[in-house]
Amino acid sequence: MSIDLIVFSVTIDPSEIAGACLWALALYLGFSPVGDWVIEQLNRWFNYAERSLYSSIEEFERTRAAREAQNAFYASILSILPFLGAGALCNFGVEAGLGKSWAISVGILACMGCGIYELGRRDGQKSD
Template sequence: MLPNYQDTMQEILPFRFELDKILIAGSCLWSLALYLAFSPVGEWVTEQLNRWFNFAERSLYTSQTEFEKTRKARESQNAFYASLFSIVPFIIAGILFNWVIKISLSDSWGISTGMLACMGAGIYQLGRRDGDYSD
């Protein structure tokens, strides 16, 4: 028989904490819906973060030759980090959207409306890309 996960964590940590699964699921769904619906904003945030990371890293080097030697690898790494960090504003907005729905309606409505928002944003994104492609 497998040990219970809660009991194992209780042995490792001297305190107990609860994660609200409904809050996490609803917030993630709303974050995804906002990321899909406002994808040009996400691309702009990624570009700005990439520019900032490249600028900040440039200030760490004193020699131009050493900077140019590893430039391509560092710019690729900065682009990766920028794409990862670009979701943070959408996660914060998703948490706020889910919190407002939780207060105004109830817990389970955050997941339901998040699913509907994801479907609507996905359909909108398909239509927007099709319109861009046909132009």
């Protein structure tokens, strides 16, 4: 019955999902300071938004540690969404430019390259 309400059908190819996720991982690794910034901003926003839900300061302070930990978890999970969008665009660009057969392969190469870059960046920060 509810299927009759949907006028069009949306089909998503599994290789497009895999390619977008590979590109999202590569971008998340390659731009990890941006990912950390996004996590920090989301965490700040969650803490600010949740503060407005409490009318009592005592109740707010009593449950503060648990809520801040929960908000940090949610922020880290939701921080991948902008990278998924950018990854989908990168995957679409590779598919349009090189063809569908290259999208997954180039995504894997991007993940390896960005992973090696991230390891080198962290090693350089550690030695400073």
